[in-house]
Amino acid sequence: MTARRLIAAVVIDGVECPATDVTVDQSSNQSPDTFSATLALNGLPPGRDAAYFSSADEIPCDVIVAVGMSGGLLFSGSADKVDVDFEAGNVKLSGRDKSKDLIESKATKTHKNKSSKEVVDEYAGEAGLEVDADEDAGKAGKQYRQEWNRVTDLSSKWSAIQHMADREGKHAFVQKNKLYYRNLDETDLGAVEVDYQGQSPFGHAEGNFIGLKVSRNLELAKTTKVRVRSYNSETEERHDETETLGGSGKERTYDYRHAGMTNGQAKKTAKKRLREHTRHERTADVTLPGNPDISPLMKLLITGTGTAWDQDYHIDRCGHRISGDKYDVHITAKNSSKGRGGAGGASGASESGGAAVGSQQMAQASYPREGA
Structure with missing residues (x-):
């Protein structure tokens, strides 16, 4: 098998800078996505040297990863912290996604006669975010009236968005350059397939994963x-x-x-x-060979264990880890039991309408670095 080439970089204010170690934590809840990256000082392009990091007021950062023919944007936001180690010869960056701007901006308008989606569109646009939202939102000013002044006087724009989402049974979270404001069940882009084959007289147990742990809360x-x-x-x-x-x-x-x-x-x-x-009833922790296409917008499908854990799960968090030529993804997912109470489990991932990410796409865990 021909090894697929791994490329990881941080685009810093429009300039691509190669990275040696990268961590991106993605979430499908209201907490921001975060990143950290290590860059070699002697490998930085002109204009992005130690002098730049010593004086820049704002450091926009996009994390991009390519594995063979697959790849793309993993994170979009800005750095909160910069550490330069002249002895080790590296720069370490860490930061949050674009929800940071909404978290740090106070909501001051009453938005009379505007729908919740119109309010979300306005706030997201100010933060440079696109919006993916349901269209069934009502008038924010009319629905919240008395409490809206209290919410906007005391809260950030992000808190105001979360308040509206909570009232309408929706979830609001940021992924890359987009703010999602919708029913979480409607945001999946297919399934990450994890298949386990138990030990048999003909061979050892195996699967298309690095690690798989499951649990069940009886309460x-x-x-x-x-x-x-x-x-x-x-x-x-x-x-x-x-x-x-x-x-x-x-x-x-x-x-x-x-x-x-x-x-x-x-x-x-x-x-x-x-x-x-009820989604906390069953949880799954899976580590897979790295794939930049995996995100919390997908579902996790476990098969082959021969147990009630064989079902689909809603992905809560994805942690992409790149160190040298190693790249893996850690997934935390949860759901209630399939078919519970006559409803419970969601439909099978094969019916979700998105592309499945299976063993053929995640067979390689170690990649040669670009230029190696």
Whole structure:
């Protein structure tokens, strides 16, 4: 087999700089994606030397990785910290994605008669982000009225976006140059397939992974009920919504109270909270040979164990690690049991409409560096 060539670089304010070690942590929740990278001082192009790092006020950074014919952007944001080691001859950068600008900017407008999506579009545009959002959002100013002034007076733009997302049963997070504001179940781009073949009289156990660990929380496997209650002082209406997912054993109940919700918001929030609680029932930790196409927008599909862990999972985090000629990806994923309560598990990854990333695409864990 011909080894695939590995290239890793950080594009610093438009100039590509080769990197020796790179870490990118991607997330499908509200916490920002982060990166760290090590660059050789004697390998930096003109204009990106130690003098540049000593005085630059802002250091925009994009992390790009190529493996053979596959590759692309892993991270887009800016550096928060620079360390220069003249004895070791390297520069170390670390930073966050473009949600940083939203986290550090205060929300000050009331946005009357604007939809939630219009507010998200405005804030994202100010941070240089595109938006991928559902179109079923209501009027932010009308829906939140009294509380909106409190939210915007005390919060960052990112907190305001998270507040709206929570009220509408959505998830808001940033991936590369895009802000996602939608139902998390609708953002997958196919599946990462992990296949295990147990030991047999004809051979040892094997699989297309480096490491695979699974777990199950028996408490979260019980019947779970979420109740959301709200009083809307504008309409003088009380709303009480309950969502339940069947399971085993004694019922677990979670009770939430929120002010000023509409009936639709209460129902969406109950569904979101139920998903958040029950998805922790089954978890999977997988380490795979490096592939820059893998992201939290995909699902994880485990097969071949011959157990109830053979199902699909929602990817929570992806950690891309490159060191020298080694590149691997660590995935943390979770879900409730497939078919639980007559619903539970999501549809199989083969039906998700995206391309599967399987063993043929992830067979090589070590690559020759460019120029080696």
